[in-house]
Amino acid sequence: xxxxxxxxxxxxxxxxxxxxxxxxxxxxxxxxxxxxxxxxxxxxxxxxxxxxxxxxxxxxxxxxxxxxxxxxxxxxxxxxxxxxxxxxxxxxxxxxxxxxxxxxxxxxxxxxxxxxxxxxxxxxxx
Amino acid sequence: xxxxxxxxxxxxxxxxxxxxxxxxxxxxxxxxxxxxxxxxxxxxxxxxxxxxxxxxxxxxxxxxxxxxxxxxxxxxxxxxxxxxxxxxxxxxxxxxxxxxxxxxxxxxxxxxxxxxxxxxxxxxxxxxxxxxxxx
Numbered sequence: 001x002x003x004x005x006x007x008x009x010x011x012x013x014x015x016x017x018x019x020x021x022x023x024x025x026x027x028x029x030x031x032x033x034x035x036x037x038x039x040x041x042x043x044x045x046x047x048x049x050x051x052x053x054x055x056x057x058x059x060x061x062x063x064x065x066x067x068x069x070x071x072x073x074x075x076x077x078x079x080x081x082x083x084x085x086x087x088x089x090x091x092x093x094x095x096x097x098x099x100x101x102x103x104x105x106x107x108x109x110x111x112x113x114x115x116x117x118x119x120x121x122x123x124x125x126x
Numbered sequence: 127x128x129x130x131x132x133x134x135x136x137x138x139x140x141x142x143x144x145x146x147x148x149x150x151x152x153x154x155x156x157x158x159x160x161x162x163x164x165x166x167x168x169x170x171x172x173x174x175x176x177x178x179x180x181x182x183x184x185x186x187x188x189x190x191x192x193x194x195x196x197x198x199x200x201x202x203x204x205x206x207x208x209x210x211x212x213x214x215x216x217x218x219x220x221x222x223x224x225x226x227x228x229x230x231x232x233x234x235x236x237x238x239x240x241x242x243x244x245x246x247x248x249x250x251x252x253x254x255x256x257x258x259x260x261x
Contacts, residue, residue: 022205022209023205025196025197025200026200026205028197029197029198029200029201030200030201035257057197088213091209091210091213094205094206094209094210095206095210098204098205098206099206102204102205102257103257104204104205104206104207104256104257105253105256105257106206107252109248109249109251109252110206110207110248110249110252112245112248113210113244113245113246113247113248113249113250113251113252114206114210114245114249115245116241116242116244116245116248117210117213117241117242117245117246117249118245119238119241119245120213120216120238120239120240120241120242120243120244120245121213121216121238121242122238123234123235123237123238123241124216124217124220124235124238124239124242125238126232126234126235126238
């Protein structure tokens with residue numbers, strides 16, 4: 001595997017982990033998994049201490065720390081001008097997870113906004 | 127299940143603005159602190175210098191304040207609404223870097239700033255909450 005490909009995979013992993021970190025923090029901020037969509041809520045509540053907001057906050061913080069580690073590692077293989085906009089892929093990941101897991105309505109206007117922001121971060125990093 | 131909230135409450139607006147400010151302070155303080163770290167030293171020496179640096183302290187305090195503030199934002203707003211708006215922090219970091227650190231601002235970067243502003247505008251036109259509050 002080339003260093004560039006390793007770096008790209010690490011940034012993609014960091015973006016995915018950050019997306020989950022934000023979902024966990026959102027559950028924690030809401031005080032527990034009651035805000036999740038039914039199938040996910042059911043599974044979350046079966047976890048040990050799954051109904052506790054503190055558990056989800058802790059998971060969010062751990063995931064966030066893992067994201068920082070992955071992103072820092074990625075910077076050994078990639079230039080910031082490549083890693084930075086790729087890291088913004090978490091905007092898409094967060095929107096998708098918010099829609100599927102939290103049941104938020106992500107309509108056309110919100111997607112348009114997210115698309116513009118993603119394009120903007122790419123241009124800012126060039 | 128969707129009870130949508132179209133008008134952004136003042137407290138959410140203030141918390142979102144604060145999130146952008148705190149994110150910017152964290153980034154700038156971190157950037158300046160890293161720039162002042164000694165090169166070619168042992169990891170322990172670098173860590174000692176970092177912990178003694180007021181800039182690192184500022185970055186840490188801003189980071190913790192941001193975490194607390196972000197929890198308040200998430201209590202009242204959709205994640206898919208609030209999180210992209212924090213991209214305004216990129217613009218603030220770019221502006222401060224250009225002014226204080228004399229980093230170049232190209233036409234491409236200005237176009238990027240315009241796109242980010244347009245994106246935040248579009249998102250601000252959507253309801254800030256589209257799900258019911260947690261039971």
